[in-house]
Amino acid sequence: xxxxxIIAHPESRDSNTQxxxxxxxxxxxxxxxxYLDENTVNKSEDQKLVLSYERIIFQxxxxxxxxxxxxxKWIDEIFDDSFIKNLKGKELGLVxxxxxxxxxxxxxxxxxxxxxEIFRPFEALANKCQMTYLPIFPVDLFSYLxxxxxxxxxxxxxxxxxxxxxxxxxxxxxxFLNRLKELSGKNKLNKEQVNHVIESLTNNxxxxxxxxxxxxxxxxxxx
Amino acid sequence: xxxxxIIAHPESRDSNTQxxxxxxxxxxxxxxxxYLDENTVNKSEDQKLVLSYERIIFQxxxxxxxxxxxxxKWIDEIFDDSFIKNLKGKELGLVxxxxxxxxxxxxxxxxxxxxxEIFRPFEALANKCQMTYLPIFPVDLFSYLxxxxxxxxxxxxxxxxxxxxxxxxxxxxxxFLNRLKELSGKNKLNKEQVNHVIESLTNNxxxxxxxxxxxxxxxxxxx
Numbered sequence: 257x258x259x260x261x262i263i264a265h266p267e268s269r270d271s272n273t274q275x276x277x278x279x280x281x282x283x284x285x286x287x288x289x290x291y292l293d294e295n296t297v298n299k300s301e302d303q304k305l306v307l308s309y310e311r312i313i314f315q316x317x318x319x320x321x322x323x324x325x326x327x328x329k330w331i332d333e334i335f336d337d338s339f340i341k342n343l344k345g346k347e348l349g350l351v352x353x354x355x356x357x358x359x360x361x362x363x364x365x366x367x368x369x370x371x372x373e374i375f376r377p378f379e380a381l382a383n384k385c386q387m388t389y390l391p392i393f394p395v396d397l398f399s400y401l402x403x404x405x406x407x408x409x410x411x412x413x414x415x416x417x418x419x420x421x422x423x424x425x426x427x428x429x430x431x432f433l434n435r436l437k438e439l440s441g442k443n444k445l446n447k448e449q450v451n452h453v454i455e456s457l458t459n460n461x462x463x464x465x466x467x468x469x470x471x472x473x474x475x476x477x478x479x
Numbered sequence: 480x481x482x483x484x485i486i487a488h489p490e491s492r493d494s495n496t497q498x499x500x501x502x503x504x505x506x507x508x509x510x511x512x513x514y515l516d517e518n519t520v521n522k523s524e525d526q527k528l529v530l531s532y533e534r535i536i537f538q539x540x541x542x543x544x545x546x547x548x549x550x551x552k553w554i555d556e557i558f559d560d561s562f563i564k565n566l567k568g569k570e571l572g573l574v575x576x577x578x579x580x581x582x583x584x585x586x587x588x589x590x591x592x593x594x595x596e597i598f599r600p601f602e603a604l605a606n607k608c609q610m611t612y613l614p615i616f617p618v619d620l621f622s623y624l625x626x627x628x629x630x631x632x633x634x635x636x637x638x639x640x641x642x643x644x645x646x647x648x649x650x651x652x653x654x655f656l657n658r659l660k661e662l663s664g665k666n667k668l669n670k671e672q673v674n675h676v677i678e679s680l681t682n683n684x685x686x687x688x689x690x691x692x693x694x695x696x697x698x699x700x701x702x
Binding site for chain 2: 319321322328329380381383384
């Protein structure tokens, strides 16, 4: 599965948060980045580009409850009825950076509406294109996070953009294992340490599998 | 009360629907039109322009479940924290033209989401600016309407942009009366005919007032 991250940020080079996110995925083999601020829109080329990926991510800062206009301009210019037929079955994800806490987005809070509601136009677009709409990945107040929490977020982000199945815990684990094996193969990590981590993850996984089977048996007994 | 209609249509001069709508309000004294396709954005001038009106209408064709990017570009460029403080108490309305039936916008239908959901970002923006968000005015499949239905829609549209209180039936009637008096004063209509209509509307209104009082009395008796 290949992922294209489309970045709609008027000044992504000057944004610390964007730079952190981008540098965390640059090493991933099957992830590419396309900047909307630097490329002029070329309808047929951009259409071809999008069609060569299975997962499309729109990554942008929230400006006035939507993406910066550059993303809408790009959509208005390259989307048409024949193009969207070819998007069927692909995935659409949103990575939204914001200067407010995600807790502020709910009924009774200052922003009143949830992020799911605010980004409904993208969900409606995914629906129209018969794409699978992924859960939104909010990045709120990144600069205020402790270093450890930033690192955790970056790992979750790597998983969001490149994990085959976003919804399953088991596949998240598989993602970790593959990633470790990859890095180990490239001699970027100490081999012994890596093998130790892989071994312990694999053991945990076997235990987890056993537990899952047990839970399933208990459930079927209930019915 | 003065109304500013901000038109975000890449080719409004070539759109029959836009031309019908625009020509129906050109004669209204307190309604002005601002085209985003012809004016380059001038931040301080556009801010000043908006602040001199009490009702702001965004009028646009629906493109991919939102406004054309020109509107978002304008918002991204002129909205800032100090500007939005001055919008408090004003009204925000949306006039949305579309090539699909408004019936298609609901759960279980092709477009899956209601117009209220799709335009949530504008409602969130109104909330942020402490503006009153008016009900959306959808103009669907205008060219396919019978002439009589087009005329009815245009009257409803005139009321939407210029009526002091969009929600009250009584104020809708007052709007009609004032409009008739205005036209009659300008000698644009046959005076006797107009006086006849005004008289009958006024009589109906007296009856309506009596009925409203009666209903209120009955209600308070119930409590």
